[in-house]
Amino acid sequence: MVQITMPLNFLGTVYREIRQGLVDMEAMFDLLHQPAEILDAPNAPELQVAGGAVVLKEVEFHYDPARPILKGVDIVVPAGRSLAIVGPSGSGKSTIGRLLFRFYEVTGGSLQIDGQDIRDVTQNSLHAAIGVVPQDTVLFNDTIRYNIGYGRDGASYEEIVKAAQKARIHDFIIGLPDGYETQVGERGLKLSGGEKQRVGIARTLLKDPPILLLDEATSALDTQTERDILDALKAAGEGRTVITIAHRLSTVADADEIVVLEQGQVVERGTHEGLLNAHGKYAAMWAAQAEDRDEAAA
Numbered sequence: 373m374v375q376i377t378m379p380l381n382f383l384g385t386v387y388r389e390i391r392q393g394l395v396d397m398e399a400m401f402d403l404l405h406q407p408a409e410i411l412d413a414p415n416a417p418e419l420q421v422a423g424g425a426v427v428l429k430e431v432e433f434h435y436d437p438a439r440p441i442l443k444g445v446d447i448v449v450p451a452g453r454s455l456a457i458v459g460p461s462g463s464g465k466s467t468i469g470r471l472l473f474r475f476y477e478v479t480g481g482s483l484q485i486d487g488q489d490i491r492d493v494t495q496n497s498l499h500a501a502i503g504v505v506p507q508d509t510v511l512f513n514d515t516i517r518y519n520i521g522y523g524r525d526g527a528s529y530e531e532i533v534k535a536a537q538k539a540r541i542h543d544f545i546i547g548l549p550d551g552y553e554t555q556v557g558e559r560g561l562k563l564s565g566g567e568k569q570r571v572g573i574a575r576t577l578l579k580d581p582p583i584l585l586l587d588e589a590t591s592a593l594d595t596q597t598e599r600d601i602l603d604a605l606k607a608a609g610e611g612r613t614v615i616t617i618a619h620r621l622s623t624v625a626d627a628d629e630i631v632v633l634e635q636g637q638v639v640e641r642g643t644h645e646g647l648l649n650a651h652g653k654y655a656a657m658w659a660a661q662a663e664d665r666d667e668a669a670a
């Protein structure tokens with residue numbers, strides 16, 4: 373019995389982690405010692421990153437063959453530009469993030485970075501090229517300094533502080549009695565969602581990846597925290613290709629392109645202004661959220 377329930381529980385944990393948003397992949401593999409199911413092609417070369425252009429060509433995907441999730445998705449994100457993916461819950465937004473990380477294999481079409489199919493390159497080099505800021509950053513039972521420094525082996529104290537400053541978490545850290553040596557995680561100081569996210573941003577800034585994948589938090593944050601996080605994300609995105617998986621619309625207006633996903637298909641694409649003028653689904657979603665905001669403010 374134990375032998376049967378253990379692996380199922382284990383899968384359940386993994387599934388929940390995935391459902392929580394985008395997994396901080398390296399952290400998760402390290403924590404759970406889970407071997408990646410997907411193997412590198414024999415003698416696969418490393419990904420050669422030129423600028424970090426991301427292309428999805430006719431991407432199809434299902435977790436279960438009986439239920440297609442992505443149905444021919446075409447997306448082009450030129451190097452250094454930003455894309456936001458919006459759409460109703462369950463439309464497949466986070467799935468695109470998981471495919472980009474090759475956590476799952478596409479079932480049709482292809483996904484390319486700087487012209488290279490991600491199936492043809494080593495997963496290590498792929499993961500090195502993409503930084504993830506998940507909704508729920510995994511913290512280790514260690515110091516804040518370790519938790520940020522984890523972004524890059526051998527990062528100096530000065531580099532860690534610089535990343536924390538850029539991520540708008542430095543002032544909070546130096547206000548703690550033990551500063552950067554404060555123990556956090558399950559057995560230490562519990563950080564709020566917004567603080568954890570900024571630690572995640574600092575970690576990613578240290579990693580300095582050409583491509584950034586942001587899984588925007590769904591949880592309600594107070595206005596100041598939200599502003600801090602937006603500033604931190606903006607700083608983090610400078611000079612990189614940024615893909616935002618947006619569960620709300622408030623943060624996507626600046627994106628170079630917004631795609632609206634519905635039941636696994638792109639139903640609209642354009643800039644914030646263009647989509648508002650088109651009076652389509654995006655405009656309707658924007659109006660509905662504006663109503664919510666007004667109600668909340670009333």
Ligand code: ATP
Nearest residue numbers: 387390435441460461462463464465466467468619
């Ligand atoms: P949300 O905004 O609510 O996070 P989303 O657009 O990001 O939604 P996805 O997480 O990509 O949606 O999920 C798309 C669909 O795939 C959903 O119906 C979901 O239930 C299903 N799904 C997600 N992960 C798995 C999995 N590991 N196994 C089976 N089905 C899954």
